Amino acid sequence: MDSKKSLLLILLIGLIGSFFIFDLGQYLSLDYFTQQRESIMSFYAENPFQTAAIFVVIYILCTALSLPGAAILTLVGGAIFGLVEGTVWVSIASTVGATLAFLVSRTLLKDSVQKKFGDSLKSINQGIEKEGAFYLFGLRLVPLFPFFVINLVMGLTPIKTRQFFFVSQLGMLPGTIVYVNAGTQLGQLESLSGIASPGLIFSFVLLGIFPIIAKKIMAAIQAKKVLADYDKPKQFDTNMVVIGAGSAGLVTALIAAATKAKVSLIERHKMGGDCLNTGCVPSKALIRSAKMVSYYNRAEEYGLSTQNIEVDFPAVMERIQRVIKTIEPHDSVERFTDLGVDCVQGSAEILDPYRVKVNGEVITTRNIVISTGARPFVPPIKGIESTGYLTSDTVWEIREKPNKMLIIGGGPIGCEMAQSFNRLGVNVIQLDKSPRLMPREDKDVSEEVQKKFSKEGIDLRLGYTTKEFIKEGDQNLLLCDDADGKQQRIEFDTLLLAVGRKPNTEGFGLDNLGIGLNPNGTIEVNEYLQTKFPNVYACGDVAGPYQFTHTASHQAWYTAVNGLFGMIKKFKVDYRVIPWATFTDPEVARVGLNEQEAIEQNIPYDVTTYGIDDLDRAIADDEAHGFIKILTVPGKDKILGATIVGHHAGDIIVEYVTAMKHNLGLNKILGTIHIYPTLTETNKFVAGNWKKANAPQKVLELLPKFHRWQRGGDSKKSNQTGVEVK
Incomplete structure (x- = not known):
């Protein structure tokens, strides 16, 4: 200085x-x-x-x-x-x-x-x-x-x-x-x-x-x-144009129509988006069929005698399409038209913050909502185009059962697909660069899932690094390095990519507005889900930060209300309590922090666990496996996060979602009557374990003296069992 x-x-x-x-x-x-x-x-x-x-x-x-x-x-x-x-x-x-x-x-x-x-x-x-x-x-x-x-x-x-x-x-x-x-x-x-x-x-x-x-x-x-360079119409054709009819777009349009606004919903492909057509609905239908096979193969555990089951793979895949068709009317053009939404089939192009072009017609609008979703990410691995790879968008088209399926990806989608296809008789190899499955979850969670996968015969290749895809004759091969750095050759006939999803930000004129993107490719939005333009919003997978159907629907309320009524009152989107589940067997459900996130963020916590193998209903169902883990503020019953691994974890977690949303602690859960015998008793029992660990020790030390005084003194007397009481 x-x-x-x-x-x-x-x-x-x-x-x-x-x-x-x-x-x-x-x-x-x-x-x-x-x-x-x-x-x-x-x-x-x-x-x-x-x-x-x-x-x-x-x-x-x-x-x-x-x-x-x-x-x-x-x-x-x-x-x-x-x-x-x-x-x-x-x-x-x-x-x-x-x-x-x-x-x-x-x-x-x-x-x-x-x-x-x-x-x-x-x-x-x-x-x-x-x-x-x-x-x-x-x-x-x-x-x-x-x-x-x-x-x-x-x-x-x-x-x-x-x-x-x-x-x-x-x-x-x-x-x-x-x-x-x-x-x-x-x-x-x-x-x-x-x-x-x-x-x-x-x-x-x-x-x-x-x-x-x-x-x-x-x-x-x-x-x-920001709007100075654009010609604002004196009158508008509609109050809101929504681009994309997935979960976020449908709910946005529905709320707008319900509040008597004029809204146009533009979809270039299928109503319902990924969730209905290629995501949540078909994957859960597949998981259910695979679950039935699993139960059939476990029949002897339940005292039943059966012959070997035969999987009709084409029939399973056709059933998935029937499920989609059954749910399809919920998201159909007819239903939303009846509800007051102007549904337009075609490709939208944003011309400026007030105008959207579709099918050669320009629609003037006070607000635009971008809800274009995401698509499977295809990693740039040499030779991948020659493999005829499948993604979570295209796997539903197959009817012939693969012999040996290589699934790249150890996250939720990869894990759900790996277990399901394996249970349907497909030889599955699951590969990921991470040393464990589901790396966003705690290590003990990953270990529980990996133990089940290995037991069911899934060939796990964890810590592997992909290098190149090649063909030797008709045989597909992946060249990769294992966790020890040794080169490996993996043979397969079907490749399924499950390595994440990429936001859809191209092909509808977003670049005309100069709206920025985050490093992960999602659209930059503020706490009101507005882009740089106050009348242009984004929600769902294209906006992030979560890529869940329920989060997209949650965001949709904010885009609809802020867009239509923001001049009176705007609402900041609330991400405080976001739950999610991976529907493997065992299921993994979580809300709030887990241990590795708390450590990364330097947040102090206490942890309380309960083993579901001790639960009466789980034992009766022969599903006595997994655990529940609760993170709380040290010395208090305030819940920071909950993780459940086990049968129906996605259903059991709801009690913690409600508790965290409304600031209810473990004492409230402990004081709530739970039906016996049910799986939800796990919530009460883990709260009981917390109570034991946080019992007032000084009071407990005084209680023997209190009870001795209540009995009338310190005289020794035998109880009915003959054990001397002191």
Whole structure:
């Protein structure tokens, strides 16, 4: 640090230290002003300029040194000088003081901070250089952080000093007027009865509603800015255009129609999207058929004698299509048309934030909702195109049973498919680069599933790295390295890819709007699910952060309500309690944190477990396997997360979803009557285990003495069994 910086630092330490050592803060309080008001006002009457100069200097020093008291000084300024003059002096002093604090931060810290964290701050610096004035204005108008924090932090950025000065003055001006006005009312207060005066009440009401008004103003400015280059129609054909008729799009359109809005739902392929046609519905139908085979093969466990079952593979795959056809009317054009939705079959193209083109026709709309979903990700492995690979979109088309199926992917989709096809008589090899299945879950969860998979004969190849697909004659081969780095050759006839899903962000004009994408390919949205344009929303898989049908439906409510009624009230999307399940056998269900996430996020927790092998109903059903694990706040019954591995885990988890949503702890679950014998008793028993572990030990130590006193003393006496009681 050079001599100038050292001198500045010493001066700052001295000034700030003096403020606290000599308790100068006592003079920056309403109590002090109230006590000295008459003398201060007399001095002002005789020396108006000197009073103003002293006030401005004190205000500048207070703000420049980031000392507490600026808000009180603003009120005092109104009380002394009145609304107009007080606003002038406070505006000048606060801006000068903020700029000095900005320059101090820049002089002492900017170079070292940028040098040390330059790479991390690169995107922030670029944003400040591009939109710095707008962001600063927003922070001043709607203070998300205290003003002194804004002063210091902005000093570390590339924003220019002159720009900081003028934007700060403009941004702080509305708030300054409101506070100074409140101060004028305090200056007129003669007695306690004056507290109820209309002027003072109005001033404080204005203080309360100012942040809301400022936020509305800021939103309007931002909206006007991003929409300025587009021609807004005087009239609109519809209130909302929804692109994509999957779970998110259907629910959005349904809510819009239910609230009597005019809504157009555009789908280029099939109504119902992935969930109905290629995802949740067909996969669960497949899992059910495979489950029946599993039960048949376990018939002897239940005291039944049967001959070997024969799987009719084409019939199983046809059954899946029947299930889809049965559910299809729920998501059909006819149903949604009857409900008031204008269903359009065709490919949508977004022309601008107000116009969508489909089938050669341009629809003008107040709002656009993008709910285009996602598709299976195809990894760029050399030679993969020659394999005729299947994905979760195309696997439902096969009718001939594969002989040896290679499934790449150890996540939920890969695991569900691997177990199901294996149970239907397919030789399954499941490969993943992770050293364990379902790596997002805790290790003990993965081990429970892997144990079952290995027992059922699935060939697990974990920790493998794919290299290349080749053909030798008619034989498909995958060249890969195993967990030890040794090269392996895996033969297969059918390849199923289950390595994640890629958001659908291409082919409908998204690039026309310049809307940004996140690193994982999802559309950038804010907490209201708005894109950079306030009237263009995104929800479902294309928006993330979760790719679940129930999450897409959850988001759809927010896009519909915020889009149609956001000018009155907007709602931030709530992700606090998101459950999910993997429908393997055993099922894996989770809500909230698991142990590995708590450790990664450095969140302290207590863990309580219960083994389902001890549950009466599980034993009676011959499904006595798995466990339930609850994470709680240390020493409290507040639930941080729950993981269940076992029979019907996806159903049992609901009690914890409800508990976490409504802030109910384990004591409430323990005090709730559960039907005997049911699998949901696991929830009560794990709550009981928590209670035992957190029992008040000091009270328990005193209880023997209490009971001894209740029996009438310390005399030794034998009970009915002959055991001596002490």
